[in-house]
Amino acid sequence: MSKRDFYSRQTILKDVGPSGQIKLENTKAVIVGAGGLGHPVGQYLAAAGVGEITILDFDLIEESNMNRQVCFNKTEVGRPKARVLKEKLSGQNPYIKILSRLEKIDANNVVDILKEADIIFDCCDNFKTKFLLHDTAFFLKKDLVQASLYQYEGQVQVFNYSKENTKGCLRCLWPKVPKANCTGTCQEAGLIGAVAGSLGTLQAMAGIKLILGLGSSLQNTTTTVDLLSFETNKIRWNQAPRCPLCSEHASIKEIQDKNYEERESFELDEIPAKEFTLIDIREFEELEKEVSVPSLHRPLSEYKNWVNLLDKDENYLFVCSKGIRSSKLVKELMTQEFKNCYSLRKGLGGLEEFRSKS
Numbered sequence: 001m002s003k004r005d006f007y008s009r010q011t012i013l014k015d016v017g018p019s020g021q022i023k024l025e026n027t028k029a030v031i032v033g034a035g036g037l038g039h040p041v042g043q044y045l046a047a048a049g050v051g052e053i054t055i056l057d058f059d060l061i062e063e064s065n066m067n068r069q070v071c072f073n074k075t076e077v078g079r080p081k082a083r084v085l086k087e088k089l090s091g092q093n094p095y096i097k098i099l100s101r102l103e104k105i106d107a108n109n110v111v112d113i114l115k116e117a118d119i120i121f122d123c124c125d126n127f128k129t130k131f132l133l134h135d136t137a138f139f140l141k142k143d144l145v146q147a148s149l150y151q152y153e154g155q156v157q158v159f160n161y162s163k164e165n166t167k168g169c170l171r172c173l174w175p176k177v178p179k180a181n182c183t184g185t186c187q188e189a190g191l192i193g194a195v196a197g198s199l200g201t202l203q204a205m206a207g208i209k210l211i212l213g214l215g216s217s218l219q220n221t222t223t224t225v226d227l228l229s230f231e232t233n234k235i236r237w238n239q240a241p242r243c244p245l246c247s248e249h250a251s252i253k254e255i256q257d258k259n260y261e262e263r264e265s266f267e268l269d270e271i272p273a274k275e276f277t278l279i280d281i282r283e284f285e286e287l288e289k290e291v292s293v294p295s296l297h298r299p300l301s302e303y304k305n306w307v308n309l310l311d312k313d314e315n316y317l318f319v320c321s322k323g324i325r326s327s328k329l330v331k332e333l334m335t336q337e338f339k340n341c342y343s344l345r346k347g348l349g350g351l352e353e354f355r356s357k358s
C-alpha cells in the first residue's frame with residue numbers, strides 16, 4: 001500500500017485534494033491528555049495524516065480507564081498512557097511522526113511544550129490545565145481546540161489565535177479559574193465512554209477544519225452537545241470589554257503560577273477600592289497581630305448577634321487572617337439568600353504577602 005492510497009478517500013474531496021493533504025502533513029499538533037478525549041482525537045488526527053503529533057500525559061494506565069480510553073487493553077495496566085497511545089497510533093499510520101512526553105504540565109514548562117506546535121488539543125480534565133493551555137496558546141498565537149465532558153453532556157470550543165485580529169478568549173467568559181469541584185471529574189461524576197468518544201471526534205474534526213480552512217469559523221462559540229436528547233446548541237459570545245487577558249484592561253501579561261490557582265467564584269485576591277462593605281470577622285485577640293484595613297469588626301464567635309443586622313442585597317467582603325473562616329462564612333450566608341457576599345481568598349495575611357510579591 002502506498003501513502004497515496006492511504007489518504008485517497010479524503011483527497012478525492014474537492015475541498016481537501018492533494019494540497020489539503022500537504023497542509024495536514026505540515027501540521028504539528030500537541031494533544032494534552034491521553035484519556036477519553038485524547039484517544040479519539042489522536043486516532044482521527046493520525047488517520048487524517050497530521051504530520052507530527054505529540055501526546056502529553058504523565059499518568060499510568062489503570063483498569064478503570066478502559067470504559068473510555070479505548071486504545072488501551074488490560075495487559076497494559078501500569079504502563080504510561082502517553083507512550084502506549086503513541087505506539088498504537090504509530091501502528092495505525094506509519095507515514096507520520098508521533099512523539100510522547102511523560103510530563104505534568106505547569107507554568108514553568110508549558111511554553112516549551114507548546115512553542116513548536118501549530119495546533120493544540122486540550123483533552124485534559126481540570127480547569128487549571130485548561131486555563132494554562134488557553135492563556136499560553138493566546139500568548140504564543142497558536143490555535144486551540146478544547147473539549148470538556150460532564151456526564152451525558154459535553155462542549156467544544158475553538159480559539160483561532162494564529163489568525164490576526166482574533167477577538168475574544170476563554171477569559172471573556174471565565175475571568176478566573178473556577179474551583180475544581182464546581183463540575184466534578186469523571187471519577188466523581190461518572191461517564192459513558194461513547195460520550196467522550198463523540199466529543200473527542202468533534203474536537204478532532206474541529207481541528208482538521210481549522211488546518212484545512214473548511215467550514216465556518218467557530219471562534220467565540222461554545223458548541224454544547226447533549227447525548228441523551230441529541231440536542232446541540234451553539235452559544236456565541238462577544239469579547240468582554242474588561243477581559244483580564246484579551247482586552248485593553250488586561251491584567252494577565254504573562255504565564256505565572258498565581259493565575260492558575262483554582263478558586264471559588266466568591267473569592268477575591270484583593271480588596272477592591274469601593275463598592276464593598278468590608279467586615280473583619282477575626283476575634284478581638286487577633287486584631288493586633290496583622291495588617292489593619294478600614295472595616296467593620298464583627299467577630300465570628302458573635303455571629304448570631306450580628307448576622308440578622310446585615311442587608312441581604314448589600315455587597316459584603318468578609319476578611320479573616322487566612323481566608324478559611326471567611327470562605328466558610330460566605331458559603332453559609334449564600335444558603336441564607338445573601339446575594340453579594342465575597343471572601344478575601346488568602347485573608348489579610350495572604351494580602352500582605354500578595355502585595356510584597358508583586
Ligand SMILES: [Zn+2]
Nearest residue numbers: 169172243246
Ligand atoms: Zn478575553
